[in-house]
Amino acid sequence: MKIGIPRALLYYNYFPMWQTFFEELGHEVVTSSPTQKDIVNLGVSSCVDDACFPVKLFHGHVIDLTDKADVIFIPRLTSVSQGEFICPKFIGLPEMVKNSVKGLTPVLILDLNLHKSEHNLIKAYIAMAKQLGADSRKALRAFRRASLRQKEYEFKLKSGYTPLEIINSKQSNRIIKGGKVIGVIGHPYLIYDSHASMNIIEKIRERGYNVIVPENISDEQIEKQVSNLPKKLFWTYGKRLLGSSFFMLENKKVDGMIFVSSFACGIDSFIAELVQRFNSRKWNIPYTMITLDEHTGEAGFETRLEAFLDMMKWREKSGNYLSAHGASLYLY
Amino acid sequence: MVITFPHMGPAYISIKALFEELGLKIIVPPAVSKKTLEIGTKLSPELACLPLKINMGNYIESIEKGADTIVITGSCGPCRFGYYGIVQKEILKDLGYDVDVIILDPPKNGIKEFVARIRKLAGNNSVNSILSAVFKAFRVTEEVDELIELCLKTRCREINKGETDRVMYKFEKAIRETRGVSEIRRCIAEYKERLRAIDIDKEYQPLKVGLVGEIYTLIEPFVNLNVERKLGNMGVEVYRGLTLNGWVKYHLAPDIKFRLREKRILKKADPYLGLCIGGHAWQTVAHTVNFADMGLNGVIQIMPFGCMPEIVAESILPTISEQEGIPAMTLIVDEMTGEAGYQTRLEAFIDLLRQEEENKKNEYKKVLSWN
Numbered sequence: 001m002k003i004g005i006p007r008a009l010l011y012y013n014y015f016p017m018w019q020t021f022f023e024e025l026g027h028e029v030v031t032s033s034p035t036q037k038d039i040v041n042l043g044v045s046s047c048v049d050d051a052c053f054p055v056k057l058f059h060g061h062v063i064d065l066t067d068k069a070d071v072i073f074i075p076r077l078t079s080v081s082q083g084e085f086i087c088p089k090f091i092g093l094p095e096m097v098k099n100s101v102k103g104l105t106p107v108l109i110l111d112l113n114l115h116k117s118e119h120n121l122i123k124a125y126i127a128m129a130k131q132l133g134a135d136s137r138k139a140l141r142a143f144r145r146a147s148l149r150q151k152e153y154e155f156k157l158k159s160g161y162t163p164l165e166i167i168n169s170k171q172s173n174r175i176i177k178g179g180k181v182i183g184v185i186g187h188p189y190l191i192y193d194s195h196a197s198m199n200i201i202e203k204i205r206e207r208g209y210n211v212i213v214p215e216n217i218s219d220e221q222i223e224k225q226v227s228n229l230p231k232k233l234f235w236t237y238g239k240r241l242l243g244s245s246f247f248m249l250e251n252k253k254v255d256g257m258i259f260v261s262s263f264a265c266g267i268d269s270f271i272a273e274l275v276q277r278f279n280s281r282k283w284n285i286p287y288t289m290i291t292l293d294e295h296t297g298e299a300g301f302e303t304r305l306e307a308f309l310d311m312m313k314w315r316e317k318s319g320n321y322l323s324a325h326g327a328s329l330y331l332y
Numbered sequence: 333m334v335i336t337f338p339h340m341g342p343a344y345i346s347i348k349a350l351f352e353e354l355g356l357k358i359i360v361p362p363a364v365s366k367k368t369l370e371i372g373t374k375l376s377p378e379l380a381c382l383p384l385k386i387n388m389g390n391y392i393e394s395i396e397k398g399a400d401t402i403v404i405t406g407s408c409g410p411c412r413f414g415y416y417g418i419v420q421k422e423i424l425k426d427l428g429y430d431v432d433v434i435i436l437d438p439p440k441n442g443i444k445e446f447v448a449r450i451r452k453l454a455g456n457n458s459v460n461s462i463l464s465a466v467f468k469a470f471r472v473t474e475e476v477d478e479l480i481e482l483c484l485k486t487r488c489r490e491i492n493k494g495e496t497d498r499v500m501y502k503f504e505k506a507i508r509e510t511r512g513v514s515e516i517r518r519c520i521a522e523y524k525e526r527l528r529a530i531d532i533d534k535e536y537q538p539l540k541v542g543l544v545g546e547i548y549t550l551i552e553p554f555v556n557l558n559v560e561r562k563l564g565n566m567g568v569e570v571y572r573g574l575t576l577n578g579w580v581k582y583h584l585a586p587d588i589k590f591r592l593r594e595k596r597i598l599k600k601a602d603p604y605l606g607l608c609i610g611g612h613a614w615q616t617v618a619h620t621v622n623f624a625d626m627g628l629n630g631v632i633q634i635m636p637f638g639c640m641p642e643i644v645a646e647s648i649l650p651t652i653s654e655q656e657g658i659p660a661m662t663l664i665v666d667e668m669t670g671e672a673g674y675q676t677r678l679e680a681f682i683d684l685l686r687q688e689e690e691n692k693k694n695e696y697k698k699v700l701s702w703n
Contacts, residue, residue, distance in 0.1 A: 048647040050638065050664065078607070085410035091609040092644030099604075099651045231418050231435065234409035261379075266412050266640040269379035270419050277422050291379075 001132070003108065004069025006061035007032045009054055009090070010077065012163045012188035017150035018073065021125065024142030025134050030068050032061040035195035039064050044294050046100050053262040053293045054189045055089050055096070057196060062097055066105045073108045079115035084236045087267055108132070157215040162201060164192050180312070181210045183248040185241050185275070186260030187268075188215065196292060197260060198301045204258075207309060212253065214244035221247045238267040245275045249283045256286040256312045258305075263293035286312045333357065333432075335453075336399035338387040339364050341551030342476045343576050349513045350469035354457050359399040360508065361390040364554035368393060373667045375423055382555060382636035382666050383548040384416055388423065395429055403453065406437040410610035411641055468513045470585050475520045477577035479503075482527050484572075487564030489532040497561060499526050536567075539685050542623035544573035544616045545634040546642050549665055551576055556634050556665060557674050566682050571628060573619030574612060597622045604648050611641030617648055624656035629685045631658055632678075637666035659685060 003022050005011060011031070022029050033039070035057060043060025065072050074094045079085050089096070094109050108131060112124040122143060129139030156166050160175070182204050184191055191197050191213065201211050222243030226233055233239045248254045259275060261268035272289055279287050288308045290301065337347050339361040351358045362368070364386055372389030391402055407414040417435035424431055434449055454462050487496040503523040510516045541563055549555050550572065560570050581587040582594055601618035608614045620631050633649060635642035646662050653660040661681045663674065 048643060050643050050646060078609075083408075085610070088410045088610040088613070088640040089644060091410065091607070092605065092613065092641070092648075095605050096644055096647045099648045229418065230421070231406070231415070231437070232408075234414060264379060264638040266379075266381070266638060269377050269381075269638075270412060270415055273377040273380070273419055274422060277426055281426070 001071060002028045002030055002069045004065035004072045004105070005029060005031050006058055006065060006072070006074075007034060008058040008061040008193070009093075009189045010075055012192045014075070014150065015163075015167055016153040017146045018075075020149040021129075021142050021146035022073075024145050025129060025132055025138065027132065030065070032064040032068070035061075035193050037195075040195070040294055046102075047096070048100065050264065051089065051096070052264045052266075053196065054187065054193075054265075055093070056294065057189075057193070058093070059097060059100060062101055062104070066101075066103070069105060071106045071108045072104070073110070075110040075112065077110075078113040079236070080112065081236045082114055082116070082118050083232070084234050084239070085115065086236050158218055160212070160216050162192060162211075162213055163188060163215060164194075176208060176210055179208055179210045180255040181212060181253060183212050183245060183254035183257040184260060185214055185245045185257060187237060187241070187262075187265075190262055190292065191260050196262075198292075198296070198298050200258070200260060200290075200305070203302070203305060204309075209309075212248065214240050217244035217247050225250070235267050238271050241268075242271050242274060246278065249275075249279055249285055252285075254285065255316075256308065257288075258308065259287070259289040261289060261291050263291050286315060333401050333455075334359055334399045335401045335403055336361055336391065336394035337403050338383075339368075339390045339552070340548060341553060341576060342480065343473075343551070345476050345507055345516060346469045346473040346576075346580075349472040349516050350465055352512050353465035353468055354454055354462065356453070356455070359394045359397050361394045362397075363504070364390070364552060369554075369667055375427065377419070379638060380419070381412060381638055383413070383552075384420065385667065386552070386555065387416065388420060391420065391424065391431075392429075395431060399431070401432040401434060403434045403436065406435040408438060413611070465513075470580060472513060472516055472520070473577050473580050475517060477575055479520055479524055479527070480575075482524060484560060484564060484570045486527050486530050486532055487561070488538040488567050488569045489534070489536050491531045491533055493565065495530050496527065496564070499523060499530070538567055538569040539630075539682065539689060540569050540571060540626075540628040541682075541685070542571040542573055542619065542626075542628045542631045543634065544619045544623075544631055545612070545645075546616075546636060546639050547574045547576075547579060547612050549634045549636050550574050555636070556663075557669065557671055559632070559634065559663075559678070562675065562678055563682070566679070568682060571623060571626075573623070574615055600625070604652055605644070609641050609644055611639065613641035613645040616642065616645040617652065620649065620652050620658065620660060621656055624652070624658035628658065629689060630681065631660045632681070633660065633662045635662070635664055637664050659688070 005015065005018055019029050039060035040057065042063045043056040043058065046063060047056040047059040062072055074097055076091060076094050077086055078091045094107060098104060098107065108128065110124060110128050112121065114120050125143045126136055126139045129142065153166060157163065184201060184204065191200060194202070204211050222240055225243040225246040226239050233242060245257060248257065259272045261272055276287060276289070279285060286308070288304070290304060333356070335351060335356055335358045344360050348358065348360055368386060368389030370389070371392050372385035372387065375388050376385040404417050406417055417433055421433040434453060436449060437446065450462070483496055483500055490496055506519050506523070507516065510519050543550055543559065553560070563570050578590070578594070581590040598614060598618045600621040601614060604621070605614060605617045616633060623631050633642070633646065635646070649660045649662065652658070661677070663677065
């Protein structure tokens with residue numbers, strides 16, 4: 001059977017695991033084509049208007065798969081870590097797709113909820129394997145292999161690669177010695193989708209900067225950073241963004257930070273606010289936020305990026321300049 | 333310690349009752365107005381949801397009146413509401429307001445912390461007096477709910493249009509003048525009598541419309557542009573999917589009967605959405621199906637722009653509408669919502685429902701005519 005995995009949302013987090021799991025069970029895995037204009041259009045026209053851009057993209061990728069695959073894999077990840085959740089739209093994703101896309105190919109749902117206990121991970125995968133007609137022994141073996149692959153993948157991520165470099169195995173290590181570093185913070189499904197994010201990572205690298213992303217920061221560091229918050233942050237991916245950006249800022253790992261968010265992203269609206277406020281209070285590192293959606297024009301995007309990089313340069317040149325008017329002409 | 337809290341529809345009456353019973357000084361935030369919204373929008377993150385912005389406006393207005401402690405409830409996700417307190421605290425801190433923010437999270441994440449916070453709030457009160465105050469506040473919530481229910485039944489049937497609105501306007505003025513639980517209850521009882529005294533057309537068969545959606549937008553009249561009043565004055569009887577009283581009974585009060593009833597309704601959502609995805613999306617879906625079973629003419633979903641759980645419900649609604657045969661419309665509110673456009677959409681929707689109702693009545697004529 002051909003199982004289709006949409007190249008959107010959590011694809012960037014878990015693709016190696018899912019691919020290995022299905023292949024070990026003896027199925028063929030197909031992915032939707034990389035995001036292009038027509039996939040965006042398909043998604044936007046089928047999904048409800050108020051959803052965020054990445055969810056619309058997911059719809060587009062599902063439609064792209066309808067002819068290519070026998071069954072489309074849609075994960076429903078309620079929670080990927082004990083006591084935490086991820087975005088509500090992810091939890092209702094299968095329902096959203098089923099009700100918005102007409103003439104849908106049968107779907108295969110992975111019901112993963114680790115909110116109560118992390119042991120549910122194996123159970124969820126075995127339950128899914130049973131839907132595909134595999135017995136528990138075979139499922140267990142596939143699961144073990146898959147989680148091994150996933151661990152390997154996550155290990156590589158920590159050493160400074162981006163997910164796409166690993167998945168496509170194009171690991172050119174292009175760290176520029178002595179170059180300035182820019183932290184690009186954003187959800188994986190946004191910053192690694194080269195169409196949606198206008199290829200932001202490549203664009204920054206082309207201008208001679210190094211890029212680090214939240215995936216490069218270890219979980220322990222992230223946990224340490226967010227443990228100072230007055231209340232436990234209950235979004236796993238929100239926590240990753242907040243913790244990794246705090247880590248980068250506090251340890252001066254970056255000379256500038258760009259927060260890439262999609263319009264109407266509920267989680268980012270809070271996370272970006274906190275990062276911005278803490279940054280201006282404690283660290284004062286150049287920071288900007290770029291909001292993307294299906295209407296974003298590339299020219300405007302480039303202008304903002306260039307303006308930010310220019311600002312960083314000016315600051316380096318005249319950052320220590322004290323105005324003759326006093327501490328500062330402006331109130332900061 | 334002068335306490336304030338976010339304004340949320342009629343909730344201020346119960347919260348006022350609770351704190352006054354405990355002998356604490358409070359400042360009831362002024363009713364939400366354009367000014368509140370303006371302050372809130374200016375200070376809050378651009379893409380945050382509307383309730384957060386309005387809360388910010390409430391806080392500033394109350395702080396200006398002398399409040400120094402803010403009490404809000406919390407939750408543990410996945411809806412954004414759970415993190416309101418933290419973000420709001422940081423914003424207030426940057427603005428230079430030195431206020432205490434007490435977040436009452438559900439006790440499952442550390443009972444010690446919860447008890448400590450209650451202690452901090454309650455001061456010298458004994459456990460007994462706290463419990464009795466809480467139960468009195470529950471009772472007030474229930475009575476306010478009965479008043480609103482009565483108001484919904486009366487408004488669409490009244491003979492002299494506008495009479496119910498006048499009574500409710502006076503009620504809102506009077507309730508702010510009261511002190512303590514017994515005065516509040518007397519005031520509610522008095523206005524219930526006044527509502528009952530209104531002349532109504534007993535023969536009139538109103539259209540029935542259910543309201544579902546996000547709880548804050550449903551019960552705060554400023555945010556939903558007084559949808560209950562607008563519909564009532566069009567001669568439509570409004571049924572509410574979520575009420576403050578219902579929320580209290582489901583989450584706080586040990587009301588088993590109500591919980592079982594609510595669970596039964598939630599079961600109806602199974603074919604469409606079988607689990608809680610945060611916020612009130614599950615309830616939205618379930619109550620829509622329930623309203624269809626009750627034979628209502630239509631359902632209106634109201635949500636703030638960008639509400640994560642309700643977006644999922646919104647995408648499911650057309651399917652329910654098709655399969656259960658109940659017309660549904662989604663209204664999204666934010667700081668940019670214009671009243672005129674909103675009114676037009678409501679009127680158009682009601683016109684459609686009315687036409688359908690007429691068609692149903694005239695079904696037999698169709699058979700006789702040529703079309």
